[in-house]
Amino acid sequence: MLTASATVDPGFRVGPVNRRLFGSFVEHLGRCVYTGVFEPGHPSADSDGFRTDVLELAREMGVSVVRYPGGNFVSAYRWEDGVGPVQQRPVRRDLAWHSLETNEFGLGEFLRWTAAADAEPMLAVNLGTRGVTEALELQEYANHPGGTYWSDLRKSHGAAEPYGIRMWCLGNEMDGPWQTGHKTALEYGRLAAETARAMRQAEPDLELVACGSSGASMPTFGEWEAVVLGEAYEMVDYISLHSYYWETDGDLASFLASAVDMDRFIEAVVATADHVRARRRASKRIQLSFDEWNVWYLDAHQAKPPPAGWERAPRLLEDVYSVADAVVVGGLLISLLRHADRVTAACQAQLVNVIGPIMSEPGGPAWRQATFHPFAVTSRWARGEVLRVEPVAPLLPTAKYGEVPVLDAVATSDGDEVAVFAVNRHAAEPVVLEVDLRAWPGARLAGTVAITDPDVYATNSRDEPDRVVPRPLAEASVEGGRLRAVLPAVCWAALRLTAH
Numbered sequence: 213m214l215t216a217s218a219t220v221d222p223g224f225r226v227g228p229v230n231r232r233l234f235g236s237f238v239e240h241l242g243r244c245v246y247t248g249v250f251e252p253g254h255p256s257a258d259s260d261g262f263r264t265d266v267l268e269l270a271r272e273m274g275v276s277v278v279r280y281p282g283g284n285f286v287s288a289y290r291w292e293d294g295v296g297p298v299q300q301r302p303v304r305r306d307l308a309w310h311s312l313e314t315n316e317f318g319l320g321e322f323l324r325w326t327a328a329a330d331a332e333p334m335l336a337v338n339l340g341t342r343g344v345t346e347a348l349e350l351q352e353y354a355n356h357p358g359g360t361y362w363s364d365l366r367k368s369h370g371a372a373e374p375y376g377i378r379m380w381c382l383g384n385e386m387d388g389p390w391q392t393g394h395k396t397a398l399e400y401g402r403l404a405a406e407t408a409r410a411m412r413q414a415e416p417d418l419e420l421v422a423c424g425s426s427g428a429s430m431p432t433f434g435e436w437e438a439v440v441l442g443e444a445y446e447m448v449d450y451i452s453l454h455s456y457y458w459e460t461d462g463d464l465a466s467f468l469a470s471a472v473d474m475d476r477f478i479e480a481v482v483a484t485a486d487h488v489r490a491r492r493r494a495s496k497r498i499q500l501s502f503d504e505w506n507v508w509y510l511d512a513h514q515a516k517p518p519p520a521g522w523e524r525a526p527r528l529l530e531d532v533y534s535v536a537d538a539v540v541v542g543g544l545l546i547s548l549l550r551h552a553d554r555v556t557a558a559c560q561a562q563l564v565n566v567i568g569p570i571m572s573e574p575g576g577p578a579w580r581q582a583t584f585h586p587f588a589v590t591s592r593w594a595r596g597e598v599l600r601v602e603p604v605a606p607l608l609p610t611a612k613y614g615e616v617p618v619l620d621a622v623a624t625s626d627g628d629e630v631a632v633f634a635v636n637r638h639a640a641e642p643v644v645l646e647v648d649l650r651a652w653p654g655a656r657l658a659g660t661v662a663i664t665d666p667d668v669y670a671t672n673s674r675d676e677p678d679r680v681v682p683r684p685l686a687e688a689s690v691e692g693g694r695l696r697a698v699l700p701a702v703c704w705a706a707l708r709l710t711a712h
């Protein structure tokens with residue numbers, strides 16, 4: 213049998229497990245908002261029209277921070293359309309997704325929803341069709357205590373206290389030609405710097421995210437980050453990263469190794485940010501906000517003709533996820549944790565219906581997709597400090613990434629408990645994982661869960677919502693400070709140990 217060995221030691225500290233790594237994303241796109249989080253009249257809806265079945269699942273997932281309102285949507289959005297009496301809110305065209313936006317759900321609804329979900333809001337401002345003035349007005353409406361035009365308007369809308377939003381995204385994917393109002397790096401870098409400077413005049417301690425390139429395969433990638441940070445370094449705290457993965461042409465081996473690509477992407481952005489830091493002789497280090505990541509069958513989406521009409525809440529990007537997709541999601545979470553010293557915020561895109569771990573039917577049930585589970589378990593079990601794990605494992609050939617270790621892993625510990633997260637990327641063979649827990653000779657196994665299945669393309673559905681669920685590993689034990697577990701082929705697993 214294939215064997216991988218590793219050592220978990222509290223001395224191999226990467227950084228704290230930042231709760232913001234377990235973020236999600238709610239965009240006005242398809243059915244993410246309407247009939248996703250919000251459906252007045254649904255049997256489970258509360259007095260705000262929030263679907264409590266979806267809300268409960270978001271809580272169960274352990275979603276910590278939620279980015280809103282886009283995405284591509286934000287780049288032509290007028291936030292004022294979504295506040296005040298609902299009957300007076302205008303219906304507008306949403307150019308990004310060729311849909312009708314009724315604005316029944318807006319800023320106040322979103323902030324009540326995040327409060328109910330026990331999550332922090334991460335708000336994006338429109339730097340596509342708008343600029344400094346509108347960002348300042350939104351900030352004043354949201355965060356100023358009162359006695360000014362915009363803050364008093366908020367009060368008149370029923371929110372007496374300021375919302376106190378800390379984390380703001382300065383636009384979205386501004387290098388993408390698909391973005392309404394898309395810009396060159398220099399145009400955007402200047403605008404981001406000036407918007408950030410103005411917002412900080414009111415609140416110096418905001419946490420601000422500049423848009424990185426919209427993906428590592430963009431021709432702008434690298435140069436974009438260097439130019440934008442060259443303009444905005446002192447004014448921002450974060451640079452964003454976006455990346456989506458999917459299986460192409462039956463190449464399961466490369467797909468299962470997607471985290472290798474995420475590792476390389478993160479390390480390239482760190483290098484670029486630190487290059488700008490050196491050039492500017494700055495002491496501050498820019499953090500990474502990986503605020504869009506997921507499995508998304510983007511090629512299938514791009515192959516479809518754009519919608520002809522203007523529909524309200526159309527069914528868009530409703531990918532159905534398999535065991536293999538869930539194993540990849542678990543692997544991507546391992547990559548994010550491994551880089552916890554620099555990646556201090558991350559949002560899986562998106563929360564519900566739109567490439568979502570949660571699905572919901574209008575008037576009907578909500579259920580967990582296969583990808584829900586590795587997220588929920590990692591969010592629940594990753595505690596304390598991230599510990600670097602360097603497995604010694606046989607190599608697997610992949611068409612996209614060359615040879616990659618068959619097994620990947622990371623660990624966390626809060627002193628009392630240790631959690632090991634691992635992936636077997638082999639499409640056909642099990643792997644024995646042997647871990648030396650030398651700092652915890654008395655460690656005991658408290659629980660294991662795994663996502664794996666003889667049918668790697670099995671999925672959950674409305675009729676069979678629990679076809680894919682986490683189950684304990686059949687073979688796992690700890691003795692004398694040594695952990696041994698067998699991970700079947702195509703498997704994501706989490707193992708929890710009490711340290712003493």
Ligand code: AHR
Nearest residue numbers: 239283284285384385561
């Ligand atoms: O998450 C779906 C879309 O992907 C977002 O709107 C955009 O930012 C990205 O291209």
